[in-house]
Amino acid sequence: MSNPSDDTAAPSEFPVDGSAGVLAALDGAETAIFVLDPTFAVRWINEATATYFGLDRDAVIGADKAALIESQIASIFERPDRFAETVGDTYADNTYIEEFECHVLPGEDREERWLLHQSRPIENGPLAGGRVEHYTDITDRKAREAELKRERDRLEEFAGVVSHDLRNPLNVAQGRLELLSDEFESQHLEPLGGALARMGRIIDDVLWLARAGRDIGDTEAVDLGGAVTAAWRLVGDETTDAELIVAPELDGHRIEADSDRLAQLLENLLSNAIAHGGDDVTVRVEPTATGFAIADDGPGIPPADRERVFESGYSSVPDGTGFGLRIASQVVEAHGWEISIAESPDGGARFEISGIEACGSGSGTNAGEKTDETPRTGD
Structure with a gap:
């Protein structure tokens, strides 16, 4: 029999279908390979x-x-x-597949690296009863995981600062406002309360992005038309000349969603339309084949910017926070939906939310039917 250490004789010592070419390919692989015979001696x-x-x-x-x-x-x-114990157990009971990660420490002629051990028994052929072990280099993946953990830790620290340094003063302001409301009557108190409530929602948005940007709670059947109207009541007061037009077929049309996060999505998209469309913007909400769309008659979004608008901190208005559309996109992704931007028939922006599971419609109107639309203004 040929010397098993002789590369030219390796195919006869270590039988592999496909001749020496197969061994040459395996020899050049980046994955480390041990081939063991039934006595768990190293064959290759x-x-x-x-x-x-x-x-x-x-x-x-x-x-x-x-x-x-x-x-x-x-x-x-x-x-x-x-x-030693984990690998040794596979020799004592060579009947199962093993997989685990292991950390190689740096040495004189050895680089530090992370390896993924995967091994299984050899069931057929001349080496049946032996075992083959693979060690895949996962160093880059572990480095990415470590960086993600550091990023999560930084975000958690940031969230703690936001929660303490902003939430506490806001709570004090809201408490003082309640005391003022008990003692005085003023037309300014209600708008002030609305502004403080909106500040609270912004803090919630930032905390959500930092701590649970891709998570949603329990889902339920939510009336989409009602959710749109409720969101408009919160953001439409920013301008009394803005107009919301909701397609009647959305009234009673239910979708499966986290109601709080859906409200967050709608508030951000409607606020975006008002912020960019001006005081007299008209916003239309209508069903599509697999979801719904929110369109306005504002200046629109150039095609080159339609991906960037979903980035944190991106805003084209001076007083924008840059969080709104980022939050909207993450709410959409967390539900398993998709969001895209197109030009509306009026030349403005049209946000299309697709991939939504419908739960039925109380109106009995098909999504494709042409019906009258119901306008709702900001006052």
Whole structure:
């Protein structure tokens, strides 16, 4: 029999369908590979294995893998005992697939890296009863995960500052307003209360983005037409000349949604229309084949900016926070819907929300029917 350490003789020592070309391909793979016979002796390793583990390929062929772990391999890992035990268990009971992550510490001729161990028994062929082990380099993925964790920690810290430094003074202001309302009558108190309430919603928006930007609560059947009207009552007071036109087929039309987050979505889209469309903007809300659309007759959004508007901090108006459309897009994504921007028939912006699960319509009107529309102004 040929020397198993001789690369030219490897196909006869390590039978693989497809001849030596297959071994050549495996040898150049970035995934480290151990092939073990039924006694768990090493029959073959590729170049990546030698690199990742700092092994001499010729020296390890024929070596007992368990002994090799004890003498050379386990010590390179952050948790050597756990590595040795987990892999050793697969030799004691070679009937199952194993998978775990392991951290290789840097050494004299060895780079630090994270590896994903995946191994399984060999069930057929001359090496049946043996085992094949793969070690995939996941260092880049672990680095991304660590960066995401750092980002989440920074956002959590930011959320704590927002919650304490803004929420507490706002609560004081709202409390003082209640005391003033008990003692005085003034036409200015109600708008002041509305402004404070809106500040509270902005704080909620920022906290939601920081802490749970892609999460929603329990969903239920929500009356879409009613939700649009309720959202307009909150944001339409910003201008008494703005007009909302809701297609009648939306009245009683129910969709499956988190009602609080749907309200947040609608408030932000309607506020955006008012902010960019001016005091006399007309906003139309109508059904589509798979959702609904909110369109206005304002200046519209240039095609080049239609992706950027969903970025945090992006705003084309001087007093904009840049959070509104970002929040809207994340509410949409959290529901599993899609949002897109087009030009409205009046030349303004048209936000289309699609992929929505409808729960029925109390109006009995089909989405495609032509019906009269009901206008609602800001006053």
